[in-house]
Amino acid sequence: MSHPEATIPVPDLAHGSINKELLAEAQLGKWGDIRKQARAMAAKPELHKAEGATMAEQRARVFEQLGILVEAQSVHRAFPKQFGGEDNHGGNIAAFEELVIADPSLQIKAGVQWGLFGSAVLHLGTQSHHERWLPGIMSLEIPGAFAMTETGHGSDVASIATTATYDVDAQEFVINTPHRAAWKDYLGNAAIHGKAAVLFAQLITKGVNHGVHAFYIDIRDAEGNFLPGIGGEDDGLKGGLNGIDNGRLHFSNVRIPRDHLLNRYGSVDEDGTYSSPIESPGRRFFTMLGTLVQGRVSLDGAAVTASKMGLAIAITYANQRRQFNASSDTHEEVLMDYQRHQRRLIPRLAQAMAAGFAHEVLLEKFDEVFSGAHDTDEDRQDLETLAAALKPLSTWGALDILQECREACGGSGFLGENRMTSLRADLDVYVTFEGDNNVLLQLVAKRLLSDYAAEFRNLDAGVLARFMVRRAESLVINRSGLRQLGQTVIDSGSEKRSANFLKEERSQRELLTLRVQDMIANVADDMRAAAKLPQAEAAAVFNEHQDDLIAAARSHAELLQWEAFTKAISTIDDKTTRQVMTWLRDVFGLTVIEKNLSWYLMNGHLSMQRARTLTPYINRLLTRLRPHLQDIVDSWGFTDDHLRASIASGAEATRQDQAAEYARKMRASADAPIEEKVLLNRRRAERKASEKGTVKA
Amino acid sequence: MSHPEATIPVPDLAHGSINKELLAEAQLGKWGDIRKQARAMAAKPELHKAEGATMAEQRARVFEQLGILVEAQSVHRAFPKQFGGEDNHGGNIAAFEELVIADPSLQIKAGVQWGLFGSAVLHLGTQSHHERWLPGIMSLEIPGAFAMTETGHGSDVASIATTATYDVDAQEFVINTPHRAAWKDYLGNAAIHGKAAVLFAQLITKGVNHGVHAFYIDIRDAEGNFLPGIGGEDDGLKGGLNGIDNGRLHFSNVRIPRDHLLNRYGSVDEDGTYSSPIESPGRRFFTMLGTLVQGRVSLDGAAVTASKMGLAIAITYANQRRQFNASSDTHEEVLMDYQRHQRRLIPRLAQAMAAGFAHEVLLEKFDEVFSGAHDTDEDRQDLETLAAALKPLSTWGALDILQECREACGGSGFLGENRMTSLRADLDVYVTFEGDNNVLLQLVAKRLLSDYAAEFRNLDAGVLARFMVRRAESLVINRSGLRQLGQTVIDSGSEKRSANFLKEERSQRELLTLRVQDMIANVADDMRAAAKLPQAEAAAVFNEHQDDLIAAARSHAELLQWEAFTKAISTIDDKTTRQVMTWLRDVFGLTVIEKNLSWYLMNGHLSMQRARTLTPYINRLLTRLRPHLQDIVDSWGFTDDHLRASIASGAEATRQDQAAEYARKMRASADAPIEEKVLLNRRRAERKASEKGTVKA
Missing domain, CATH: 2.40.110.10 (Butyryl-CoA Dehydrogenase, subunit A, domain 2)
Incomplete structure (x- = not known):
């Protein structure tokens, strides 16, 4: 993507630049080649959304586009070789996700035909069904x-x-x-x-x-x-x-x-x-539904791609656009230099990266199960829990990111020609279909609760009692502030030592983990007491914890994203890139902790001093990351054919250059009008001088 | 609005029901009659948005609708009597805001013609301009x-x-x-x-x-x-x-x-x-721009109306819709009984009410200035600051509320026939036009900073020094936890006493006020030190506080909303209504405090114990409010012609009744199929019984 930065001062890259190619590879993942092929496909104008077309026109166009996908053999990877497929489940989803770049309707319509209708015949049917219907489904002879x-x-x-x-x-x-x-x-x-x-x-x-x-x-x-x-x-x-x-x-x-x-x-x-x-009728039901997990997996990936598109547009624009000139009489600030703009965009950039790395973990898990490589009941359950945890965060994240990106571009962000409102509108339903996000997170919480219970299932009563005592003791210690007192003593008033604690990988992991464990343990305690109550009363106790449970599941998902981000960094073979990505990972982890800071304080996991260091430390990380932002979004490899946003095309830089050149010429010109304010100041000075002169005379 | 609740158990109204009429009056405000007239107008089908029409069709239709407004003499109240207007500025905006119910495009297009183009001629032009152009502008002969x-x-x-x-x-x-x-x-x-x-x-x-x-x-x-x-x-x-x-x-x-x-x-x-x-060229510029404040005033009001529409739809639906049956074998739960659903919708309901009452304060201030009743420079500045504070919160609030409402209705919330996505899409640009929300809040923060500085302008150095010492002392006390220790001693371990503190009007006011004062004072301290730095460095110091300043301005606006809510409650002459509204105001104030809880803890304004009481107390308030929700949204007086959402029309209650009746008949029928699970349990029991029998025999 072209993004002339002629008028932007060269950023101070004290530690050099990141290696965009390596960073790109780290993000493309296991099915990188297929992803690139699909990206090339998504760049084709005949697959692009017809913005502003009527509903009838859009429907007709997308149906036709399905035919183009069939012709290009882009959508059959998951089907059996016997019918012309490739038995490649992970690769199929990787390609499918990229369709969101062309048109989310095309992605979801393809998903209905081959991912839901076709998949149901494949996974819930048997050989005779496959033979009878899969060929027609694959060729689109039978839309379903x-x-x-x-x-x-x-x-x-x-x-x-x-x-x-x-x-x-x-x-x-x-x-x-x-x-x-x-x-x-x-x-x-x-x-x-x-x-x-x-x-x-x-x-x-x-x-x-x-x-x-x-x-x-x-x-x-x-x-x-x-x-x-x-x-x-x-x-x-x-x-x-x-x-x-x-x-x-x-x-x-x-x-x-x-x-x-x-x-x-x-x-x-x-x-x-x-x-x-x-x-078991219950297990049978969940097994049948489980075959349809790929919908959630692919929405997770598509949401990440859409988020990255929004960020690529908004960050490119913010690196070129100028407004207000607080720091100079002649030069306006680049938007990306405003703290508020950094606060709006960089944590969301970190979030999209974390969601992207976590998605790759999910996709590999999905492929292992569906290829049969690791396909136990437990594998399937893990896959479903992972998908149920990640899909809500990435899809909600996409809406939030696309909205903030559109707002960060002001009025131009609202124009259809800059794409973001259209993407956001299409992605909206991702948060409630293929599993309503709140319902999915509640599923995750139930799984966490049952895992927690299972830990103790085989223990005798004595061990359990001892554990409960220890837990109670630790609660007392945490809530009394004794633990926080310890942190304060260690840091002994040093902000730097507090910041050092926060940037430690180990500290972040511990804090993120503690939250999930503690919240689940708290609810588990109350639910244990409620287990003997009549159905309606037990349900009422559960309901009183519903909001906490969903919050715990969200924290669990954030921990998974953080772990995936951390693991991905370790695979990048370039010191500067690893450093910059570590800062970005820190922004991710620390803003998650910041969001729940009162919980950490009230539960004694962070001292006041460390907590007070948190926000200023995040802000410092933002200024460190600022010079690398364009490289990071460029590593995603979107071309103008993908973004199709006029403000990300370099047009803004050209306009800024023209305006700056005009202003320069005016300043250099003798005929240029003088500002009234300047004139008034000059006159005032002259008057003063002449009064002085009069007095002296 | 009809909302049959046949299948919903009658709520337990221990304290009686609210008086909907009185509550409605309290919300309609000073220009209630004009608002009602405008509502009747907005119910007319010929003014409604043509959902799904092409851009060209929508443009043509809305232009034609402007003509209907002219014919109905709905849009000339603000113009001079001399030209057929009424010189009624507040009433004009009150009517104008209600157009959002018919179609936000119609509202904004009318705003362009008469609120911006016409207003500029009126307020920036002089008599000869008025005579030459206002008649043509008013009649739409000159669209501009x-x-x-x-x-x-x-x-x-x-x-x-x-x-x-x-x-x-x-x-x-x-x-x-x-x-x-x-x-x-x-x-x-x-x-x-x-x-x-x-x-x-x-x-x-x-x-x-x-x-x-x-x-x-x-x-x-x-x-x-x-x-x-x-x-x-x-x-x-x-x-x-x-x-x-x-x-x-x-x-x-x-x-x-x-x-x-x-x-x-x-x-x-x-x-x-x-x-x-x-x-002064600077003051002249701001005076000219100041005449255009009505755009911000009217967006604030329209955003409140749109928010209430979303809430009326989602809460009506949530009172009828059922899903899952955790507490019973036969009856599913009503959505509104889920804690998570209450958490999603009730604080937003409180927020919309607070924004509505605050809007009325703004509108009255606007009318005082523009009618000339109170039109000093200071009045104009106060008006502009008030508008700049409230418009961001209500417009961002509208997007957040409409989105949460649409998600709370699941897939049906995404359908055009249920209106919410369309309203949200139209309202989107309200957050960046007529003053970008972040820029407006920064203006408010600057005003707060200069007011803060002005407090000390006339003090001699000694007084200032003594103040600074006192401030430093109070910071030490707050941050050392001594103040919190005091709270803990007072509450002496009693959750009830903590809750009593939180529900005190005085406590909420103090907490909300403290945040604004403290945050502004902190930035002011740093800015004072930076005042002598060169321009670029001083700008950098300001930039390092930008995010905090915007947060402080937001808190200031929330305090204004809270005060307006509190004042409005005192005017309602019905005990139960006042009680219920006080609970709702508490939800508003306390969720604002909850959002910034870590700040209150770190700055020593709340003890850990009181902080820990906060969320459970809010949750208790939600269950208290739950039976009154339908009455509250009904008090807004929207008819089906306003909401135009099929899920809020009673259709869902009818469907639920049919389904419940079918299920009842099936349970009563001898031919109804038995569930496999029940059969298995029965067989298991029989097997056990027969084994017992065998053993006994």
Whole structure:
């Protein structure tokens, strides 16, 4: 990307510059080559979002673009080799994420077709289903919807109300929508393009409800009309992603053959007998849903990419744009030199980097599980917890980052030509779909609670009692301030020693870890007491901790991001780059601690003195990082074809140069008007001089 | 608004219900009747935003809607009676703000025409200008632009580069755009509809630049073509407000008659002699800009209205929507009963109420100044500082509130039919236009600093020295923890006593005030030391405090909001309503303190014990407020025609009732399928029983 900085003083790089190539490699990760290929694809104008087009135009365009992806063989990596795929799960997601650069609607529409609809057939179906439907799904001959969510139930999938009742005489399932709340809703491809769907419904046979199962169902004929018994509605305009035709579906006595049940985890014999390789209905349900984790994984990655786009635009602009001239009579300040601007953008830059490195950890874990390399129940659970922890932070992060970037560019940030509002609008729904962020974090918290409980499960009562005493003692020590007193004594009034403590990797890790452990332990104590209460009262106790639990899960995710960032730095073989990245990692870790500073103080993990050092120390780190910012965002390798933002194209630098040149000429010119203020001062001085003269005379 | 709560248990109103009518009156304020009239107007479908229309369609529609407003005589209240107005400045803004309910584009386009373009002619021009142009401006015969901002200078208006040079021979001003950065930019009405403009340019006569002045200039002929020497560009698509045709303008030797200078604050004689009623160029500039404060005032009010719309939608939905059933086997929880949901929505409800009451204070102040009732220099300065403090908080608040409301409604919150994403997109630019929020808060901070300095200006050195010693002593006491120790002794381990302290009006006021005073005093100390440094170094010291200063200004604004809320409560003549509003005001004050809790701890204003009580106490307040939420949002008086959100129309309650009725019938039916899990448990129990039987036998 070109970013002429002609009028910007060369930054003082006391420690040299970072190595952009090495930094780029560290971020591209295991599937770097595939990512680069996908980036090249995303640069093609024919795949770009048509800003300002009507909903109908956007939908038509994106559907056509899906065809371009098929032609380019960009979207089949995850499918079996047998059908022309590559059995490459990690690489598939890596490529898929980059589509967000072209158009988030294209990313999500592709996700609906191949990541949800196609994946459900692949992972929930068996060989005959694959043979029958995967080729058509891959080629886009069968556009399909993923009909899980209902108007009445999104987060609580187990409670969906659509039924699939087995009719043993006809050997068919009869699909029914019992009431309005059970209409399928928000389904991509449902409003227009979908010819078929994977439908989730309560499977009922022989009078028993075996819970939610997936069925393959045709929904429209060749002319695009609903098949008999099927109806629907268009969800219409949305806050973004208007290239996708979301819609509603409902079913009245629609019959489908018995073998349309995607039966990897549950089958129904001709006589209606149900069988499953997984005995527990609960575990069976979670196993089925678990196959769909890739949606969360890919949203995590796409959110990071979108965040980086916003930051690349805003930081490039802030390095060229000038406004106000507090420090000089002739030169205006570059925005990036304002402390407030640094405070707005650099911690968010650190956050995007941390989220990016954490995403790579998630993607590798995902690939290990789905390739079968490490595919135990525990691996799958870990993967799901990791995805549930990271996706909320990166998607919320993207909205916050894109918004701050747009505001940091002032009015120009609001223009469509600078892209950020459009990206933000499209990314908005990422925080509530494929798992509502709050619900996901609550899942993570429950997992942390059960891990915490498991630690003690095998201990006898005596050990547990001793542990509880120790915990109580440590609480007393922390809250009495004795521990803080210790820190104060060690630092003995030295700000430098406090700062040294804060920049220690070990200190940051300890502080970030302590928060998760303590918060979970506190809730676990209260929940243990509530375990014997009646259901409603126990639920009330849990509810009283809901906000804390979600905060703990968020802290857990931040710790994971910090660890990933730290690990990634160690792989960079260049001293300056490692140093600069360590500063940035410190900004990440320390701003997370700063955000929760009152908690650290109240729980005795930080002394007042160390706490008071924190913010000034972060501010010093910001000024140290400031000269490296452009190099860091340039390491992401976005071209103008990716960013498509006029203020990041160098136009602002050109305008600043012209204005500076004009001002220089005016100052040098004899004809230039004099400022009234200057004239008044001069006259005042003359008057004084002449009065003096008069007095003297 | 209808909001059937059939399936919701009647809330436990131990203290009765609030009086909605009284609460409504307290919020409608001094211009309540005008507000109600404007609300009725905003309910008309012909004024509503055409969601999903193209930019061209929206622009045409909004322009037509301006005509409807003229016909209805809705927009002329601020103009002189002589021209058919009412000289009613406060009432005019009150009505104008409500237009946001119909369509934010309509509000802002009306604001451009009558609030900026028309106001500039009214307030910066003199009688002959009024007679010549106001009738055409009021009737929309002359649609006009407000040509102040340039691509290169938005926040720093004094540095705009367009010139108006007086040609004494022709008795004309010659308008020039010296370079690309000096193009006028982001101007509503500039892309298509504008026939004229009020143009801001550096006034140069007799070789002296007298600074920025306003000129009336025709820009297009009757056919809509640019006049000779004038050119422009369309700003194109924006992140929102696409009903407004923002654009760019540039000028090459465009000549306008001498009397097109709007000369209330500066005139040029035929011979080119400049004169002004205000001698200081700096004060003159700020006086001219000060006449335009109404833009900020009205954005503050519109942001409050939009926030309340979002909250009315989300809280109504959360009182009807159910998801998950932790506390019962048969009934799902109402969203509003989840702690996390309360935490997300109730503090924001409190914030919107506080911002609303504070807005009324601002509006009354505005009316006093503009009606001439209290119109000293100091009044004008106070008004500007108040507007600069409140507008950032309410506009940022609106974005945050609308976003949280949309997320709290899940996927349905993302649908266009539920309005929130559309409102948020349109409100987005409110945070950076009519004064960038960060720049405005910095202005407030500078005012606070100079007020602080003024307190000591007239004191002799001895008094000042004694004050500094006392300040230093108090810092030592606070930071050493001695003050906190005092609090701990008073509360002597009692959580209740800590909570009692927190809920005291006096405590909240003291804590909120202390923060502003302390932060400003700290910066003032450092700035005093820097006063003797060279310009660049002094600027650097200021820059090192920029983030703190902006934080202090924000705290100042929060204190103003808290005071306004407190004062408004005292006017409500109903005990229960006052009690409930006091809880809500406490939530507002205490969450502000909670947000800055680490600062209170580090600066010794709160003991650890009181701090630890804070969050649990807020959570208790939330559960107390929970039964009153629907009444509070209903007190705003929005009808379905205002909200236009299907999830707030009662549709969700109907769906929940249907689903509950279906579930009830199923439970009562003998044919209903049994759940596999229940069956397994039953079989297990039978097996155990039969094994027992076997053993016994």
